[in-house]
Amino acid sequence: MLSELNRSLSDNTCSVEHVIVVDGNSVDAVPAELASRATIIATARPIGQAAARNLGLLVSKGQWITSADDDDWLYPHSIDQRLSAIQAQDGALWAAGYCTDDVKNDPEVMAAGPCRPGDVWRAWPTPNDSIPLGPTTLLVEANLLKRVGGWMGLPQAEDVGMMIAVTSTAPGVLIDRYVYHIRLHLGQMTKATWFDDLEPLSRRSAWERGQAILSQAQHSRPLIAAASLSSSR
Numbered sequence: 544m545l546s547e548l549n550r551s552l553s554d555n556t557c558s559v560e561h562v563i564v565v566d567g568n569s570v571d572a573v574p575a576e577l578a579s580r581a582t583i584i585a586t587a588r589p590i591g592q593a594a595a596r597n598l599g600l601l602v603s604k605g606q607w608i609t610s611a612d613d614d615d616w617l618y619p620h621s622i623d624q625r626l627s628a629i630q631a632q633d634g635a636l637w638a639a640g641y642c643t644d645d646v647k648n649d650p651e652v653m654a655a656g657p658c659r660p661g662d663v664w665r666a667w668p669t670p671n672d673s674i675p676l677g678p679t680t681l682l683v684e685a686n687l688l689k690r691v692g693g694w695m696g697l698p699q700a701e702d703v704g705m706m707i708a709v710t711s712t713a714p715g716v717l718i719d720r721y722v723y724h725i726r727l728h729l730g731q732m733t734k735a736t737w738f739d740d741l742e743p744l745s746r747r748s749a750w751e752r753g754q755a756i757l758s759q760a761q762h763s764r765p766l767i768a769a770a771s772l773s774s775s776r
Contacts, residue, residue, distance in 0.1 A: 544615075545563075545573070546577065547616055548611055548614075549561060549577055551618075552611075552617060554617070554618075554620060555619075555620055555621070556623055557622055557623055561577070561580060561581035562581065562582045563583045564584045565584065565586070566589060566592070566594075566595045567588065567590070569587060570585035572585075582602055582603070591698060591701075592694070592699075593697060596610050596702075597693040600685070600688060600694075605685060606684065606685055607684060608684075609622065609679070611679055611723070614730075615679070615723065615724060616724050616726070617722065617723055617724070618723070621723065624640070625682040625722060628718045629684075629716065632715075634714050636683070636709075636714065637681055637682060637710065638681070638716050638717070639676050639677075639682070639706075639715065639716075639717050639718070640718045640720045640723065641680065641719075641721045642677030642680050642721065642722070642723045642724070642725060643721050645725075646727065649677060649721075650673055652673055653717055654717075656716070657715075657716050658710065658714060660711055660757075660760070661710070661757045661760075663707065663710035664710065667750060667753075671743075674703055676717070677723060677725075678703050678705060679723050679725075681705075681709065684713075687712065687713050688709060691705070691708035691709055691712055692708065693705060695748065695749060695752065697749070698741055699732060699738070699741060699742060700746050700748070703746065704748065707756075708752055708756060710753075711752075711753045711760075712756060
C-alpha cells in the first residue's frame with residue numbers, strides 16, 4: 544500500500560518531496576525503491592500519528608505540505624490542482640478538496656469556493672456533527688502549519704485539530720475535486736475496539752481549538768481599530 548501511495552504522488556507535474564515517517568518499526572520496513580528517493584525518519588518506539596507528522600514537517604523542505612496515511616492514495620494531479628487553486632486565489636494559504644473511500648464519497652458538507660478564516664469551523668456546529676472536510680485533503684503553506692503548531696497532540700483526531708487551526712487562522716480555498724482516497728481494511732485505527740473510547744473527547748478538543756482561535760481573533764479586532772483611530776488623530 545505504501546508503494547501504491549507513493550506511485551500516486553508521482554501523478555503530478557509539480558516537484559514532490561517524499562518524507563516517510565516510520566512509527567514503531569525499522570527502516571527496513573520501507574521498500575527499497577522508496578528508501579532510495581525519500582527522506583526517512585524511523586524509530587522502533589511507537590510515537591503516534593501526531594508526533595510522526597510533526598517530525599515529518601520539521602525535516603521537509605517544501606513550501607507546501609500535505610500528508611497521507613500509508614494505506615491511502617491520491618487522485619491524479621491532486622497536488623497540482625490544489626496548488627493551482629492557491630495561486631489563483633489572492634491571499635490563500637491552503638487548499639482542500641473532497642475525499643472518497645471504498646464505499647462512499649465525501650458528504651460535501653461545505654460548498655467549493657473561497658474560504659474566510661473560520662468558515663470550516665462554522666460549518667461544524669458541534670463536535671458530534673459531521674466533520675466538514677477531510678483533513679488529509681489539505682495542502683498548507685509550511686510556515687502557516689508551523690505557526691499554528693502543526694498536528695494537534697492527540698491520540699486520534701490530531702489531523703482534525705490541525706485542519707481547524709489552519710483554516711481558522713488563514714484564508715484558503717476548497718476546490719470541487721476529489722483529491723484523496725481512503726482504503727478501508729480491518730487494520731485501520733477506526734476499526735479498533737477501543738477507537739470510540741477517546742473519539743468524543745478528541746473531536747471536542749479539536750472543535751474547541753477553533754472556538755478559541757476565532758474568539759481571540761474577534762476580541763483583537765476592536766483593539767486594532769482603536770489603535771488605528773488613535774493614530775489618525
